[in-house]
Amino acid sequence: MGPGIIEIFKLYYPIFLKGAVGTLKYAAIAVGFGSILGTIIGFIHLSKNPVLKAVASLYSTVIRGTPLLVQMYIGYYFLPLAIPALNALSREHCVVLTMILNSSAYVSEIIRGGIGSVDIGQTEAARSLGMSAGHTMTRIVLPQALKAILPSLGNEYVSMIKETSLAGTFALYELTYTKTLLANKYLIWQPLFIMAIIYLIMTVVLSGLVRLLERRLSAGDRK
């Protein structure tokens, strides 16, 4: 069996912590930029233009309907070939880009759902008063939609923390990659459990924060 989990953690904790920070960082990059892109795509999906709508819908369907790992392989091996401009990026950056694109598809659905969750009567009332479409969105609909959107974005971040574990496959330094780093030390099972525990701590804590946020937002919702 060899040494236990605690000894191994004590011995190699800088490696694990660096991995955990990497995980948090990559997830933040993916969801952060994914949110910007996803918001744009979500609004395109909500637009009246049938062609744009179809494109946005296809984008989100394809990305959400295929595994991230497959997307990462495509991003790693084929994206730079297909789009020469991406040669300026390293292969690792292509993997990060893939995660951003992946997250944007989920975020676009969150945005669409959040805006759809606001009663149509709110828009009708605003427009009947003579409020412009733009102001109706920014002053009436979005502030109410954020109550649904923000917690969902938090949950997307929690999911992405787990999803980034796939990036270790491409030698991105995140938590799961520590397994590879420690493999030459003939450690097989201990790093796995340490990783699992760290993942669990991160997701449980962050999910708790999301729930807190959710409760605060709905407390402000004096319906």
Place this chain on the structure above:
Amino acid sequence: MTGNNSEVLIKVVDLHKSFGKLDVLKGVNTEIHRGEVVSLMGPSGGGKSTFLRCLNLLEKPEKGSVFFEGEDITQIKKQKELDKIRQKIGMVFQQFNVFPHLTAMDNITITMTLEKKIPKEQAEKTAMELLEKVGIPDKANEYPGKLSGGQKQRLAIVRAMAMEPDVMLFDEPTSALDPEMVKEVLMVIKQLADSGMTCVIVTHEMGFIKEVSDRILFIDEGTILEEGTPEEIFNNPKSERVKDFLGKVLY
């Protein structure tokens, strides 16, 4: 109150509206004069709401025209122009549709300041006067969640009034209210009607219709089946459908 001989404010010509295969309005023609109080009556699903929503183009009719102050607003292409027209056509909904994330005060002032560029201070002064008029000045800084249904609807009414409309449309303004709150809202509408505001009202409050209306339009299956003064409609309805309807709703 009776504006029958005065200026035509709204003129509806051959209005058609369908949802998919369902023809909801099948050629509605009428004129509404400035200062007139017109009530719409008729069985559920007959097209009353759709008619009302065509007047401010919340629904876009497929055919026909809506003239507002002489202009065919169905032909307006510029969104900004339509927004300007809508400011002059207030609408009150069954479900109130007050903005839950804004205080009563901000519910009223937000469109005034954003779209009419009225200075905030002046807008708040106007809003306060309106809130006083409908008896809820003490709720100015409350969020709608803290208001009763009747208070919410009164807020919705003054929110529309704040835009200084030329006509107010009411779509079953008391249907979602608890019975004890119906009267306070009807009194506000009555007050408005008495002050000379042009009103188009859909309601099932028959006593109220009788009292405030200059004219009643009976809408059934997408057309105006019959119209007349309250006297004519309630005491001498011509068509069987109207008789039948009144027989059902009048206790």
